[in-house]
Amino acid sequence: MxxxxxxxxxxxxxxxxxxxxxxxxxxxxxxxxxxxxxxxxxxxxxxxxxxxxxxxxxxxxxxxxxxxxxxxxxxxxxxxxxxxxxxxxxxxxxxxxxxxxxxxxxxxxxxxxxxxxxxxxxxxxxxxxxxxxxxxxxxxxxxxxxxxxxxxxxxxxxxxxxxxPYLELSCGNEIIDTALVDLVVTDDAYIGARAVWEPESIKEVFLARARPTGIGFSALGGYLEPIPSGSIKGMHIVAGKGEKAVRAPLAPGLISELSIASYRTFGPSEEIPISRLPATLALDGERELSLDEADEMSVRLRSDGxxxxxxxxxxxxxxxxxxxxxxxxxxxxxx
Structure with a gap:
C-alpha cells in the first residue's frame, strides 16, 4: 500500500x-x-x-x-x-x-x-x-x-x-516552458496582471485541448473544431481579419468575440514557430514571458504528458x- x-x-x-x-x-x-x-x-x-x-x-x-x-x-x-x-x-x-x-x-x-x-x-x-x-x-x-x-x-x-498531451515551448533545442491547456500570444508590452481576458490583445492561440464544454481558450477552439478527449491533436489559431468570428466564454460569465484569420489542427510531429512578435506569452491562463522580435520560439504538442x-x-x-x-x-x- x-x-x-x-x-x-x-x-x-x-x-x-x-x-x-x-x-x-x-x-x-x-x-x-x-x-x-x-x-x-x-x-x-x-x-x-x-x-x-x-x-x-x-x-x-x-x-x-x-x-x-x-x-x-x-x-x-x-x-x-x-x-x-x-x-x-x-x-x-x-x-x-x-x-x-x-x-x-x-x-x-x-x-x-x-x-x-x-x-x-x-x-x-x-x-x-x-x-x-x-x-x-x-x-x-x-x-x-x-x-x-x-x-x-x-x-x-x-x-x-x-x-x-501538453504543449512544449522551445527555443532551438532548449525547452523553455510547458502548458497543459493553452499557450496564448498577446500584444501586451509587459506582463502586468497575469491573467488574460481581453480578446483585442490576442495574436495567436495554441491548444492542447479544444472542448466546447470547457471555458477559456479551450472553448474557443472547441467551437471551431472540437478535439475529442484522448485524441493526440493540438490546435493553432491565428487571430485577425477573416471570414469567421467566434463568441466564446474566455472567463466565467465573460462571453467575448474573437475574429479568426486562420486555424488548423496539428500533431506531435509538427513544430510551429511563433510569428507574431514582439509579444507576451501566457501559459495556461497566466502571462509568463515577454518576447522581442529577435526571439525565435516554437511550439509543439507532446503526447507523454x-x-x-x-x-x-x-x-x-x-x-x-x-x-x-x-x-x-x-x-x-x-x-
Whole structure:
C-alpha cells in the first residue's frame, strides 16, 4: 500500500478575473474543508500515510484541526516561499517518495507547475482555480476514494489513468516552458496582471485541448473544431481579419468575440514557430514571458504528458469488484 500526497495552492481562485468577470472564489477555508473530506475518504480505505505540502496560509494545517482520522498526515520538510516553486518542489519530493497519487487543489496554472516535476506519479486534480479546463469539478470525498483505491492497489494505473498531451515551448533545442491547456500570444508590452481576458490583445492561440464544454481558450477552439478527449491533436489559431468570428466564454460569465484569420489542427510531429512578435506569452491562463522580435520560439504538442486519474473509471471498477460491499464473494476489505 502506498501513501498519498496533497498539494493545495492557497493562491488559486483569486486572480483578477474575479474583478473583470464572475469567476468563483474558493477561499482557503473551503480548501481546508476539501482536504478534510479527502483525508476522511483515504482513512476509510485504510491508507496509512498522507503527505501534505506546507503553505504560508495554513490551508493544510487547518485541515487537520478536529478531523477524526487514524492515518498519519504529515507535512513535507521543505522550504516555503509562497510562490509556484512550492508546488513544484512538493511534487518532486512526492514523486521521489513514490506516493501512489498526488491530489492537487488548484486551477490550470497550479497543475501546470506540478506536472513539471511529478513525472510518472498519477495526478488527481481538483478544481479550485478559475478556468479549470484541466482539473475536475469533483467532491473531495469522491476524489479521496479514487486516490485511495489507486494507492491501495485496488485499481491499477493502467486501468484508470491516462497520460495526457501538453504543449512544449522551445527555443532551438532548449525547452523553455510547458502548458497543459493553452499557450496564448498577446500584444501586451509587459506582463502586468497575469491573467488574460481581453480578446483585442490576442495574436495567436495554441491548444492542447479544444472542448466546447470547457471555458477559456479551450472553448474557443472547441467551437471551431472540437478535439475529442484522448485524441493526440493540438490546435493553432491565428487571430485577425477573416471570414469567421467566434463568441466564446474566455472567463466565467465573460462571453467575448474573437475574429479568426486562420486555424488548423496539428500533431506531435509538427513544430510551429511563433510569428507574431514582439509579444507576451501566457501559459495556461497566466502571462509568463515577454518576447522581442529577435526571439525565435516554437511550439509543439507532446503526447507523454502527466498521468491523470480517471475518477469515474476508478470508482466504476471498485463497484464492479464489490470493494464497497460487505459479504460479497469477491474481496471486500479495504485494508
Amino acid at each position: 502506498k501513501s498519498v500526497g496533497i498539494i493545495a495552492n492557497p493562491a488559486s481562485g483569486k486572480d483578477i478575473r474575479r474583478l473583470v468577470a464572475y469567476g468563483s472564489v474558493f477561499d482557503n477555508h473551503e480548501k481546508s474543508n476539501i482536504i478534510k473530506r479527502i483525508l476522511m475518504a483515504l482513512d476509510a480505505l485504510g491508507i496509512q500515510h498522507v503527505y501534505i505540502m506546507p503553505d504560508l496560509s495554513g490551508v493544510g494545517s487547518k485541515a487537520l484541526d478536529d478531523v477524526a482520522i487514524s492515518l498519519s498526515a504529515q507535512f513535507l520538510e521543505m522550504a516555503v516561499d509562497g510562490n509556484q516553486q512550492d508546488s513544484m518542489r512538493a511534487a518532486a519530493m512526492m514523486n521521489a517518495m513514490d506516493v501512489g497519487c498526488i491530489i492537487t487543489l488548484g486551477g490550470d496554472g497550479t497543475n501546470r507547475v506540478v506536472a513539471k516535476t511529478c513525472r510518472e506519479t498519477p495526478l488527481l486534480p481538483i478544481s479550485t482555480g478559475t478556468n479549470n479546463v484541466f482539473p475536475f469539478m469533483i467532491e473531495g470525498t469522491l476524489a479521496g476514494l479514487a486516490a485511495g483505491l489507486l494507492a491501495a492497489g485496488k485499481v491499477g494505473v493502467e486501468e484508470c489513468c491516462l497520460s495526457v 502527466p498521468v491523470v486519474v480517471d475518477i469515474d473509471r476508478a470508482l466504476w471498477l471498485a463497484a464492479e469488484r464489490n470493494l464497497f460491499v460487505h459479504g460479497a464473494k469477491r474481496p471486500t476489505s479495504f485494508n
